[in-house]
Amino acid sequence: MDRTDKAWQEEQKRVEYVADQIEKRIRRLESEVTVVREDVVGMRRDFWDEVTVNFSEADDVGETSTSLRQQSQVLSDRERSHLHASAALGKMKRLKQSPYFGRIDFAEEGGEEEAIYLGIASLLEEGDEEFLVYDWRAPISNLYYDGVPGPASYMTPSGQIEGTMSLKRQFVIHGRVIKLMFDTGVTIGDEMLQQVLSRSSDAQMKSIVATIQKEQNRIIRNDHSRMLIVQGAAGSGKTSAALQRVAYLLYKHRERLNADQMILFSPNPMFNSYVSTVLPELGEENMQQTTFQEYLEHRLGREFQLEDPFVQIEYVLTGTEDEDYKHRISGIRYKSSSLYLDAVNRYKQWLEKKGMKFRPIRFQGQTVVDAEEIARKFYDYDPAITLANRCELLKEWLLKELAAFGKSQLDAPWVEEQIQLLDAEDYQRAYQRMRRKQRGAGTSFNDYEDEKEILGRMVVSDRLKPLRRWVKTLRFVDVTTLYTQLFDHPEIAAELGLEDLPEDWREIGRQTVDKIRAGEMFYEDITPFLYLKELVLGFHSNTDIRHVIIDEAQDYSPFQLFFLKRLFPRARMTALGDLNQAIYAHASVLQQSATLTDLYGTAESELIVLKQSYRSTREIVEFTKRMIAGGEEIVPFNREGEKPLVRVLQNREDMDREIQRDLLSLRADGYETIAVICKTAEQSEQVHEMLAQALPAKLIKKTTLSFEKGIHIIPAYLAKGVEFDAVLIYDGSNRNYTKEAERKLFYTACTRAMHLLHVYSAGEPSRFITESDPSAYIQA
Numbered sequence: 001m002d003r004t005d006k007a008w009q010e011e012q013k014r015v016e017y018v019a020d021q022i023e024k025r026i027r028r029l030e031s032e033v034t035v036v037r038e039d040v041v042g043m044r045r046d047f048w049d050e051v052t053v054n055f056s057e058a059d060d061v062g063e064t065s066t067s068l069r070q071q072s073q074v075l076s077d078r079e080r081s082h083l084h085a086s087a088a089l090g091k092m093k094r095l096k097q098s099p100y101f102g103r104i105d106f107a108e109e110g111g112e113e114e115a116i117y118l119g120i121a122s123l124l125e126e127g128d129e130e131f132l133v134y135d136w137r138a139p140i141s142n143l144y145y146d147g148v149p150g151p152a153s154y155m156t157p158s159g160q161i162e163g164t165m166s167l168k169r170q171f172v173i174h175g176r177v178i179k180l181m182f183d184t185g186v187t188i189g190d191e192m193l194q195q196v197l198s199r200s201s202d203a204q205m206k207s208i209v210a211t212i213q214k215e216q217n218r219i220i221r222n223d224h225s226r227m228l229i230v231q232g233a234a235g236s237g238k239t240s241a242a243l244q245r246v247a248y249l250l251y252k253h254r255e256r257l258n259a260d261q262m263i264l265f266s267p268n269p270m271f272n273s274y275v276s277t278v279l280p281e282l283g284e285e286n287m288q289q290t291t292f293q294e295y296l297e298h299r300l301g302r303e304f305q306l307e308d309p310f311v312q313i314e315y316v317l318t319g320t321e322d323e324d325y326k327h328r329i330s331g332i333r334y335k336s337s338s339l340y341l342d343a344v345n346r347y348k349q350w351l352e353k354k355g356m357k358f359r360p361i362r363f364q365g366q367t368v369v370d371a372e373e374i375a376r377k378f379y380d381y382d383p384a385i386t387l388a389n390r391c392e393l394l395k396e397w398l399l400k401e402l403a404a405f406g407k408s409q410l411d412a413p414w415v416e417e418q419i420q421l422l423d424a425e426d427y428q429r430a431y432q433r434m435r436r437k438q439r440g441a442g443t444s445f446n447d448y449e450d451e452k453e454i455l456g457r458m459v460v461s462d463r464l465k466p467l468r469r470w471v472k473t474l475r476f477v478d479v480t481t482l483y484t485q486l487f488d489h490p491e492i493a494a495e496l497g498l499e500d501l502p503e504d505w506r507e508i509g510r511q512t513v514d515k516i517r518a519g520e521m522f523y524e525d526i527t528p529f530l531y532l533k534e535l536v537l538g539f540h541s542n543t544d545i546r547h548v549i550i551d552e553a554q555d556y557s558p559f560q561l562f563f564l565k566r567l568f569p570r571a572r573m574t575a576l577g578d579l580n581q582a583i584y585a586h587a588s589v590l591q592q593s594a595t596l597t598d599l600y601g602t603a604e605s606e607l608i609v610l611k612q613s614y615r616s617t618r619e620i621v622e623f624t625k626r627m628i629a630g631g632e633e634i635v636p637f638n639r640e641g642e643k644p645l646v647r648v649l650q651n652r653e654d655m656d657r658e659i660q661r662d663l664l665s666l667r668a669d670g671y672e673t674i675a676v677i678c679k680t681a682e683q684s685e686q687v688h689e690m691l692a693q694a695l696p697a698k699l700i701k702k703t704t705l706s707f708e709k710g711i712h713i714i715p716a717y718l719a720k721g722v723e724f725d726a727v728l729i730y731d732g733s734n735r736n737y738t739k740e741a742e743r744k745l746f747y748t749a750c751t752r753a754m755h756l757l758h759v760y761s762a763g764e765p766s767r768f769i770t771e772s773d774p775s776a777y778i779q780a
Ligand SMILES: Nc1ncnc2c1ncn2[C@@H]1O[C@H](COP(=O)(O)OP(=O)(O)OP(=O)(O)O)[C@@H](O)[C@H]1O
Pocket: 193, 196, 197, 206, 208, 211, 212, 213, 216, 232, 233, 234, 235, 236, 237, 238, 239, 240, 241, 578, 581, 614, 615, 720, 721, 722, 723, 751
């Protein structure tokens, strides 16, 4: 359709009418916001003048606080209406940029046909109940995403509405002008997607509300599963759907759900910033965003130097493949599995009867309570009491023991010595304490004995304070030894009946124990250690969070997912991932779908599979999908581009020179966001050093918080989840990418490209390329 069509002209007229309404609304809200803001500022300034402040008489105190309360009530009402008006203003300003993007004509059974226009927020006709624009999340809007013209229905809170849809129309509107308009028979027509997907990549993710696809809509509007699992090909819109889902849930449950009750787990901090603009763009507040590592650091970072997943993967990729390396890989696999989870659970049951480890309570080199005594006491408690509750009982008992010990020390020579060393300030403190105790009765120390006793108590109490805190925080339970004894006492593993232990269990044990004794912890040990700690000392859980969204879920081990479930007992979970991008050495939760469905049971779980890939051109998808098992299932979106180019060069120097030259010409051709993707951080640093002299290239590290347009040098594992106009793979040779374990890493790197993909290879190209169809790429 073009602008000469009658339908186009009518629609254009309507857009202008709606745009006028929006502008009118904006003007009104702007003056309202200014007035309210002035009011609030004025009230803040005059706050103390408006209230009677008189604290001299008892009666006046009451009066003053009532007055204060009333005044602050007025202030907070005004502040609330200021917030309300500013939010409405923000919404109108967003609508002004593009009032709507879709239209459906729908006639309810027995009713009249109505044109429904969809935008990112709703707009009511002034003084009327009629919607000029419906929010894309309203129940009726589902027809736009889910239905095709013909008989159609949608769900409302009061039941299903049946009817007929006679038209589905899509728009691209900039301000008050229609730029594009299509009628479509299918769900959302290709033309519009073509438009959206051919744009340049951005340093920030965009919302996709205007072109949400049917399958994605199922993810967004799913409101019944406790566990929603999405397995989706690279670029199939998992992250996009997850963010629109958050916006949808916030809208649907606006009365009882707020953004703080939703949490998104991202693969790294840079990804957090990449997605952080989508919700504000939709007029919603951002949910909480974090990384799993951030949580682990929060819990154990003070006790151990924790390895992060990037150090682990760097080791796995660059390791020298000696015996130690093999044991480490074997350890990573085992410790992330459900087998190990089961082992830790059995170990906990075993500990209920014996084997608990405690640290003695020692004071100035003297044992107050020794470890054996604590253990005896522990196993004297009723065995039906949980480990955690027994630890609590121990704590109470130990605090009493400590108090008795304190008393016994009052006449000890060290106390006397300390008293001699007290200064005037300490005396003052002791005096205050005595007055408090005697309720102000005495005004001085009664006699020397009194004084000595009070000072003695103070000295002892001060000195015992850290020890009391130590006991209160249950530090007397030696969780570290509890964890390591599982590894360095093979008889325990035997007693637990752990049959599926890896063959090199002893070597794994040695590595684990050495590391922990050095005050450090392997990434694969952190979650199991924390889990054991919680089994023994009691669980931390967060009951405020109602929705947990886990992006790049394939990176999580069954152990970690199980842990997250326990951490958020009242939440629903959305886990989105792609098994083909499982780049870590550990077991992935997506490996066996039962791992995830078992978490909450099949009845409460739903699996949605996304096969269509939107990010890359058809040529890039045709090339990359051949690298992985099951790739034939992936459907490219119909967007054309150049075939991927595989540049085979003699040596590294030639490769470096070629990349530099290409980068310059790609920039000149208008590619704004370009990534040179390397295998490791180590390699990225070298490439950056090589390129930075000739070009403004930025090195992306695991600590990088955000990225902008330009040229980036980035290790493949950090490029997860993000995308670039052009991707240059640094050294896609068979030397660099050859192990089976590197296949998914290579695939992940190549699938970051939207429009152009070049692979540079010093020597023979990787078998992941040559084993595939030679017609899928151009070799030069
Ligand atoms: N319905 C859609 N309309 C417009 N663009 C879309 C749609 N679905 C996905 N896209 C675009 O496709 C690209 C890939 O989306 P996204 O990053 O959400 O995919 P993903 O499945 O999370 O990818 P990966 O697993 O590779 O990280 C993004 O640019 C996104 O905007």
